[in-house]
Amino acid sequence: MVETLSSSPSIWRFNHRRWFPALFSSYKTLFALLWIVVFASLFIWQRNFVDGISIFRRPLPFRPLPRFRPVVFNLTDFGAVGDGVTVNTLAFEKAVFTISKLGKKGGGQLNVPAGRWLTAPFNLTSHMTLFLAEDSVILGLDDEKYWPLMPPLPSYGYGREHPGARYGSLIHGQNLKDVVITGHNGTIDGQGQTWWKKYRQKLLNHTRGPLVQIMYSSDILISNITLRDSPFWTLHPYDCKNVTIRNLTILAPLFEAPNTDGIDPDSCEDMLIEDCYISVGDDAIAIKSGWDQYGVAYGRPSKNILIRNLVVRSMVSAGISIGSEMSGGISNVRVENVLVWNSRRAVRIKTAAGRGGYIEDISYKNLTFENVRVGIIIKTDYNEHPDMGFDPKAFPVIRGISYSSIHGEGVRVPVRIHGSADIPIRNVTFRDMSVGTTYKKKHIFQCAYVSGRVIGTIFPKPCENLDLYDEQGTLVKKSVSENASDIDYDI
Numbered sequence: 467m468v469e470t471l472s473s474s475p476s477i478w479r480f481n482h483r484r485w486f487p488a489l490f491s492s493y494k495t496l497f498a499l500l501w502i503v504v505f506a507s508l509f510i511w512q513r514n515f516v517d518g519i520s521i522f523r524r525p526l527p528f529r530p531l532p533r534f535r536p537v538v539f540n541l542t543d544f545g546a547v548g549d550g551v552t553v554n555t556l557a558f559e560k561a562v563f564t565i566s567k568l569g570k571k572g573g574g575q576l577n578v579p580a581g582r583w584l585t586a587p588f589n590l591t592s593h594m595t596l597f598l599a600e601d602s603v604i605l606g607l608d609d610e611k612y613w614p615l616m617p618p619l620p621s622y623g624y625g626r627e628h629p630g631a632r633y634g635s636l637i638h639g640q641n642l643k644d645v646v647i648t649g650h651n652g653t654i655d656g657q658g659q660t661w662w663k664k665y666r667q668k669l670l671n672h673t674r675g676p677l678v679q680i681m682y683s684s685d686i687l688i689s690n691i692t693l694r695d696s697p698f699w700t701l702h703p704y705d706c707k708n709v710t711i712r713n714l715t716i717l718a719p720l721f722e723a724p725n726t727d728g729i730d731p732d733s734c735e736d737m738l739i740e741d742c743y744i745s746v747g748d749d750a751i752a753i754k755s756g757w758d759q760y761g762v763a764y765g766r767p768s769k770n771i772l773i774r775n776l777v778v779r780s781m782v783s784a785g786i787s788i789g790s791e792m793s794g795g796i797s798n799v800r801v802e803n804v805l806v807w808n809s810r811r812a813v814r815i816k817t818a819a820g821r822g823g824y825i826e827d828i829s830y831k832n833l834t835f836e837n838v839r840v841g842i843i844i845k846t847d848y849n850e851h852p853d854m855g856f857d858p859k860a861f862p863v864i865r866g867i868s869y870s871s872i873h874g875e876g877v878r879v880p881v882r883i884h885g886s887a888d889i890p891i892r893n894v895t896f897r898d899m900s901v902g903t904t905y906k907k908k909h910i911f912q913c914a915y916v917s918g919r920v921i922g923t924i925f926p927k928p929c930e931n932l933d934l935y936d937e938q939g940t941l942v943k944k945s946v947s948e949n950a951s952d953i954d955y956d957i
Contacts, residue, residue: 529650534595535575537568541583548581550605555612558588566591573644578602578652586612587675590639590647598652598691606636606677606697608660613675619704621733621756621764621794624852625673627665627725633675635702642683651715653692654678661697662723674698674725680706689713699727700746705766709737716744720781723747728778730754733766733794739773749814750778752787753796755823758856761793762822768794774802784811785838790848792862793823800829807836812874814840815864816848819888822860828867835874841901842869842881844916846889865892867918875902878910880926884953885915894918896932900925905957914951 531538539561542548546557565574573593580601587606590596598604607613615631618624625632636656639645656677664670677696680686684707693700694717701716703709711729718726728744731737732754744750755761755768778785785806788796806812812835815825835841844864864885874880880901885891895918903910903926913929920928922937931950934943 529600531577531597531599531650533575534597534646534648535568535593536572537565537574538577539564539574540577540579542579546583548579548583548602550582550584550603552584553586553607554583555586555588558585562589562591562594565594569593578604578649585636587614587634587636587638590637590642590645590680592642593644595646595648596637598647598649598654600650600652602649602652604637604652604654606654606656608657610661610664610670610672615672618673619732619756621705621761621766622791622852623760624757626757627673628671629853630672632673633697635676635679637678638681639679639683640681642680642686644685645680645683646687646689647678647691648687648689649691651690651692653694655694656696656700658695658697658718658723658726665724666722676700676702676730678702679704680709682706684708686710691715692717694718695723696726698725699730701729703729703731703734703737705733706737707735709734711737711739712741714742714744716742716746716750718746720745720747720779727752731768731771732756732791733764733768734771735767735769737771739771739776741775743777745779747782748780749783749787750776750780750785752789753799754789754791755794755796757791757852758793758820758822758860760852761791762860764794766794767797767823768792768799769797771799772802773800773804776804778804778806778809780806780809780811782810784814784843785809786813788815788825788828790816790818790821790850792817792825793821793860795823796825796828798827801831801833803832805834805836806838809838810840811843812838812841812877813843815844815867817846817862817864817889818848818850819846819862820849820851820856820858820860821862822857824863824865826863826866830869830872832871833869833873835872835877835880835901837876838874838878840879840882841872841874841877842883844883844885844891846884846886846891861888864889867891867893868895868897869899870895870897872896872899872901876904877901878903878905879957880911881929882912882953883914883916884912887915887949889915890948891916892918894932895921896924896928897921898924907954907957909952909954910957912953914953915949917945917948
């Protein structure tokens with residue numbers, strides 16, 4: 467008889483009471499299984515982690531370039547190569563020439579794609595948008611023989627560093643209307659290191675050129691780009707109207723990058739500068755209007771300028787300066803919501819006998835100083851002149867300067883206002899000021915030949931040149947003497 471297996475389910479049922487004790491009777495077996503579980507978990511976690519990292523390493527989604535003009539070109543359409551070695555000056559010039567023919571159609575846009583686009587200086591044209599894509603860099607050739615020479619500015623009569631001609635800017639424009647320089651934070655790099663070294667070694671026979679200079683133009687917008695390492699002043703609007711500058715990053719080394727001002731509005735009117743970060747080797751912003759007798763003769767003031775929402779740094783000069791070249795006059799300037807950090811000076815007005823002109827109706831509001839040597843400074847002996855043709859009796863007028871909501875810490879001298887018998891400073895107002903100091907001497911609020919008032923209580927204690935008023939505007943104490951001086955340049 468052939469025996470058959472019983473179909474009883476009891477034979478095939480998993481008997482855990484028999485198998486589990488047998489399986490785990492040895493601690494070595496249990497230990498081995500635990501290690502298998504641990505390594506399997508680690509493998510799964512590692513694979514998932516690497517996959518997660520790879521997500522971050524993947525290139526960001528493509529950012530389409532916005533279209534601001536009816537006709538759009540790519541720099542490569544004109545034969546440019548963005549390898550950082552090929553010189554693309556001709557490509558830029560061809561592109562600008564092509565766009566110059568499109569003014570009646572609304573102009574043209576030149577897109578600079580990602581890459582390093584080496585070039586000598588080139589000019590812009592009216593009704594043009596220069597758009598710098600993400601990771602695009604326009605590089606300036608650092609050999610001065612490729613930089614054109616231009617006559618000195620008419621309000622300076624002098625190249626600023628040398629008599630006679632001056633070098634032009636890397637990106638230049640004159641007598642233009644409706645110009646936009648913008649992008650996805652692309653960069654214009656002046657490669658200024660060679661220029662700075664030659665300047666210090668006195669190897670240059672002409673004044674260095676700015677990075678970007680727009681002259682005699684109107685309706686200008688510059689936004690959303692980075693400007694760095696300019697040979698000289700970085701962004702120089704000269705005799706322009708209706709200029710908007712916003713969302714810029716401007717960089718240069720804090721030391722050994724001489725005269726690399728960030729933004730220098732010069733004989734300009736109706737200008738807005740906002741939402742910028744500037745860290746450079748000279749003034750972050752310096753408002754100007756011509757130099758001595760040349761500026762007086764040119765007669766173009768800087769006026770109606772609003773500066774707001776900035777973070778600035780200058781270890782050599784000041785965060786925001788007015789002057790010293792101010793001979794055409796400067797008026798109606800508003801500076802609001804500015805942080806000046808780790809700087810030599812925060813906000814400064816500078817001029818001298820021989821300048822002529824005026825500085826009036828200037829207001830500073832909501833300023834924060836963090837670790838600066840001098841917070842507020844007005845200086846009237848900045849004796850630097852283009853030549854000996856200036857009138858030593860051309861005394862500038864300084865009046866109507868107000869400071870409100872001024873705060874900070876780590877400031878060595880909060881206020882130094884140094885007028886003179888020939889250049890007294892009139893109608894200065896302080897209100898809501900509290901600045902923590904790092905110096906314990908008495909004279910840390912310094913004055914000479916200044917008149918004005920303090921409204922309410924401020925810290926540190928103001929100098930005795932100023933009248934004291936309560937918050938309701940009632941006179942509490944008259945000044946001892948407007949001409950008293952406690953200037954101490956040793957602190």
